[in-house]
Amino acid sequence: MASDNRFREADVVAAQGKQLRHYLRSRLANEADAQDLAQEAYFRLLRVKDPSLVRDPVAYLYRIARNLIHELYTGLPPASDSLDDVELADTATMSIEDVAECGQQMERLERVLDTLSPKCRAAIVMHRRDGMTYSEIAGALGVSTAMVKKYLSQGLSRCRKRLRRFHE
């Protein structure tokens, strides 16, 4: 049962990656949009009945966010309010401004990564770009897997904080 949930969650995360990237690039550029989106996602989350939310909170949140992005782009609610997949192919097309913004965003992210401690940066890049597992990274750096997780978490939150300051 639990493993079933796990599978679904991983699946959803992978499938939604593109939309989430798009969310970051397009929404983060506009503070008001980002705020609105979070606000609306929050209220929808509150309306979800606890048992179903608890079964898979991450997948639930991503789907809500994705539906909201769909609405933002098309001005229409998704065909159904269910959690079924929504076609987002058309909304994934980026405008010229989006592309420019995205390039800037990537540049900033690279620079912010460069300011992390070498271990945090190594953990993030090796895991994400090079697909290394926690234990492979732990072996390469000579630390425990618990430390690898700590590097990842610290690195991500530092990136987030630094990037936020670009937009305030």
Add this chain to the structure above:
Amino acid sequence: MSKDTSAKRSDVIADEAADWFVSLQEPGAQSRAEFAAWLKTSPEHVREFLEIAALWEEVNTLQSQPSVDDLVAMAITDADDSNVVSLGTPELTAAAIPRSKTRPEATAGRSRWAALAAAAVVLFFAGMQIMRPPAADPNLHTTMTGEQRSLPLPDGSIVTLNTQSTLRVAYSDEYRDVILGEGEALFDVAKDTARPFRVITEHAVVQAVGTQFNVHQEKGDLVVTVVEGIVDVNTGSGAGQSGRMRPGMSMPLVFEPQRLMVGQQATVASGSSKVVVAEATIDTAIAWQERRLVFDFLPLREVIAEFNRYNDPPLTINDSELDLLPISGVFRSNDRESFVQFLQEMHLAKSTTRADGTIVLQAVDDDS
């Protein structure tokens, strides 16, 4: 002020979001109900989690980061054993080896990082005249601007000297005394209840048995931070180098030590012997070990002073209105270019470089 408070609150939420995000990568590791409850705390919680998730996806596409081999090399050489310099005398090196026996608690199961955290940091800025070294003294160790160096002490403790620091080792049968003339040092103190470990600074003596603490003295102000264990701070008149206290001497009984516990920080203002105790930020206190500088709403003037400890020629401010500009962030101590670039990106300041290499910061005109 309310903007500061809300920025700090957002930072806390971002930290929590990142923790959740990473632990949720692992199937079943965390309570989903707990996470769901966390998400429902506020829209900002939802937002930070989504931002972290989006960031995670974005990192996936990075191409210009170094190769795995280079990343590993940088991570491993950073603040690691590789820069431990042997003092050269065979008995000192031999003495350093049985360290794990004297500190069984520091062995199996504890990561390198934990071992570092279980170390003592002593920061001390003082006039150089106290410690003007006679040349080629084997007990005297100094570092140049930007240099960091680790060396084993005779009892198996390890000291890491930060930039522009001077340390003299003056061990006796009763005491493990070291004198920090200037600069900053991280002490990983081997346990020896029979022989206290003491750091003698200009106006105070900081004493431990086998423990972890941080002493920071700048322009006469002293800050002691306990990373682990218990530390006594003696500030009575004559307690430090400037008074009657000398290496090997026992502490006069008239001194009433201030006892500090884990996570506590004591501040002694210049010219006072009054000790004010507060909670500490330990991570920040030992960040220099990883060549990180951590600033949390620190005035630019002080931020620049920090960078100048590691870099030459210096950064200066040409505009007094910039002095008190609060700066938050984490920077590499040996990469002030990124810091200057950060200031420019944020439209906080612009920079020019003088012929002698000095980098001058100026305020940005609002309409430019």
